[in-house]
Amino acid sequence: MSYLLNSSEILQTIQMINQQHLDVRTITMGISLLDCTDTDMDACCRKIYDKICRCAGNLVKTGCDIENEFGIPIVNKRISVTPIALVAASCAAADYSPIARALDRAAKETGVNFIGGFSALAQKGFTDSDLRLIRSLPEALSSTDLVCASVNVGSTRAGINMDAVALMGKIIKETSERGYMGCAKLVVFANAVEDNPFMAGAFHGVGEPETVINVGVSGPGVVAHALRECRGQSFDVVAETIKRTAFKITRMGELVAQEASRRLGVPFGVVDLSLAPTPAVGDSVAEILEIMGLERCGGHGTTAALALLNDAVKKGGVMASSHVGGLSGAFIPVSEDAGMIASAREGTLCIDKLEAMTCVCSVGLDMIAVPGDTDADTISAVIADEAAIGMVNSKTTAVRIIPVKGKSVGESVDFGGLLGSAPIMPLHRGSAAEFIARGGRIPAPLHSLRN
Amino acid sequence: MKAIVSVFAKDSKGIIAYITALLAEKEINVLDISQTLLQEYFAMIMLVDLTDCGLSFTELSSFLGQKGRERGLDVHIQRQDIFDAMHKV
Numbered sequence: 001m002s003y004l005l006n007s008s009e010i011l012q013t014i015q016m017i018n019q020q021h022l023d024v025r026t027i028t029m030g031i032s033l034l035d036c037t038d039t040d041m042d043a044c045c046r047k048i049y050d051k052i053c054r055c056a057g058n059l060v061k062t063g064c065d066i067e068n069e070f071g072i073p074i075v076n077k078r079i080s081v082t083p084i085a086l087v088a089a090s091c092a093a094a095d096y097s098p099i100a101r102a103l104d105r106a107a108k109e110t111g112v113n114f115i116g117g118f119s120a121l122a123q124k125g126f127t128d129s130d131l132r133l134i135r136s137l138p139e140a141l142s143s144t145d146l147v148c149a150s151v152n153v154g155s156t157r158a159g160i161n162m163d164a165v166a167l168m169g170k171i172i173k174e175t176s177e178r179g180y181m182g183c184a185k186l187v188v189f190a191n192a193v194e195d196n197p198f199m200a201g202a203f204h205g206v207g208e209p210e211t212v213i214n215v216g217v218s219g220p221g222v223v224a225h226a227l228r229e230c231r232g233q234s235f236d237v238v239a240e241t242i243k244r245t246a247f248k249i250t251r252m253g254e255l256v257a258q259e260a261s262r263r264l265g266v267p268f269g270v271v272d273l274s275l276a277p278t279p280a281v282g283d284s285v286a287e288i289l290e291i292m293g294l295e296r297c298g299g300h301g302t303t304a305a306l307a308l309l310n311d312a313v314k315k316g317g318v319m320a321s322s323h324v325g326g327l328s329g330a331f332i333p334v335s336e337d338a339g340m341i342a343s344a345r346e347g348t349l350c351i352d353k354l355e356a357m358t359c360v361c362s363v364g365l366d367m368i369a370v371p372g373d374t375d376a377d378t379i380s381a382v383i384a385d386e387a388a389i390g391m392v393n394s395k396t397t398a399v400r401i402i403p404v405k406g407k408s409v410g411e412s413v414d415f416g417g418l419l420g421s422a423p424i425m426p427l428h429r430g431s432a433a434e435f436i437a438r439g440g441r442i443p444a445p446l447h448s449l450r451n
Numbered sequence: 452m453k454a455i456v457s458v459f460a461k462d463s464k465g466i467i468a469y470i471t472a473l474l475a476e477k478e479i480n481v482l483d484i485s486q487t488l489l490q491e492y493f494a495m496i497m498l499v500d501l502t503d504c505g506l507s508f509t510e511l512s513s514f515l516g517q518k519g520r521e522r523g524l525d526v527h528i529q530r531q532d533i534f535d536a537m538h539k540v
Contacts, residue, residue, distance in 0.1 A: 005483045007485035010457065069509075069529070070530050248538070252533060
């Protein structure tokens with residue numbers, strides 16, 4: 001037997017972890033709550049709480065054990081559940097916020113840092129339960145700490161439910177009146193995916209097994225470090241370097257995912273091939289784009305740079321994992337990325353450029369703080385634009401927009417921790433009230449004659 | 452189970468002797484050692500076999516970390532699988 005030590009490879013891994021912020025961003029356990037339905041609200045809440053605590057009781061400890069043995073930080077341990085609008089449909093109650101509070105208690109009992117799935121899928125129209133859930137959102141989000149919510153308002157196959165878009169503008173506005181943190185936990189999707197491990201948009205889709213382990217990797221700092229070595233070289237070299245780096249990052253995620261799945265006795269679902277930034281210096285997606293040769297993220301060239309990055313991350317990662325899914329790609333949450341915060345603050349990164357960037361990256365307008373006096377129709381119009389991009393391009397798009405009460409352009413808001421801080425960004429003037437008031441559906445797009 | 456012990460410190464006499472004595476005390480066999488000097492910094496990588504070690508991985512990890520800190524050494528232990536996964540296709 002040979003014991004070949006390749007010290008340069010080992011040192012490279014150790015440096016990636018210690019100096020370049022390599023980590024597993026999240027181990028997320030998906031749990032089906034379809035067997036927790038009840039006509040009585042209290043009974044439904046009890047079943048939900050009991051099932052989550054039973055299934056995820058060992059999740060955090062297992063995550064910490066793996067972290068310890070492999071020496072890889074696993075930043076978040078989280079839970080996603082079946083969209084609550086489905087689970088609560090038979091409850092005879094107009095207000096679903098007691099369920100949110102049951103989820104919150106279960107999250108605190110199991111020690112996870114977020115629980116996602118207070119969600120409704122309303123891309124083609126509302127069920128009565130979807131409407132009850134959406135109307136419960138302001139109270140649910142303001143009376144809980146760890147519950148994340150999402151609403152899917154459009155898809156490539158169904159078109160865009162403009163009644164849902166209009167309603168979500170009002171709900172976001174109402175939620176923001178009770179404090180901006182509520183809006184940081186609420187995502188409006190088009191083409192939402194069923195196996196996303198990332199918050200705030202994670203939920204456990206109906207096509208998923210009873211329980212599942214999904215893992216989200218990260219490592220913008222590692223990609224940035226690798227790209228610094230190829231300054232001045234062609235895009236062929238840049239793409240190849242990102243692919244190689246993404247491969248290594250994803251292999252690590254795959255190992256952690258398989259290990260977690262084995263120890264918990266829960267099937268492995270997917271690795272989400274993602275570059276998720278944090279506010280820490282050196283852990284920024286914007287920095288990668290700047291290393292490619294842009295003076296500032298948000299300037300001309302940013303969309304092309306992001307398109308290359310997003311594609312190369314997927315190509316490198318896809319061979320490293322047996323099952324790939326989730327949102328897979330680069331994330332651009334403004335408040336969570338030191339480089340984006342800086343660009344937005346100096347005005348180089350504006351809402352229009354961000355919208356363009358969402359055409360080529362993994363999600364959408366994410367963690368964007370806007371003036372507190374922004375009206376509901378404007379928020380709905382921002383959602384409609386983003387949903388249209390997702391619908392037409394057959395990709396997931398999302399809006400996590402945060403009107404900050406009492407603040408205006410030029411000020412900033414601090415969310416704390418991984419959510420970071422954000423300058424208040426200006427939106428365009430000009431009312432969309434009449435447009436949003438129309439309601440109905442924007443029809444699904446044609447799939448031939450693609451131009 | 453095999454694991455990688457990594458030691459980083461300012462170079463000084465007796466680092467290898469100190470670490471291997473700790474490992475021997477816990478019945479850990481050293482399979483291979485590689486060391487390099489990065490300027491005045493010492494980096495040592497050891498492949499070890501934990502088969503006869505009575506401690507849990509977590510206990511061993513905190514024991515080595517603590518004993519390392521007492522001598523100004525940065526000592527970590529990680530399962531070998533992570534390096535294989537990242538660098539071998």
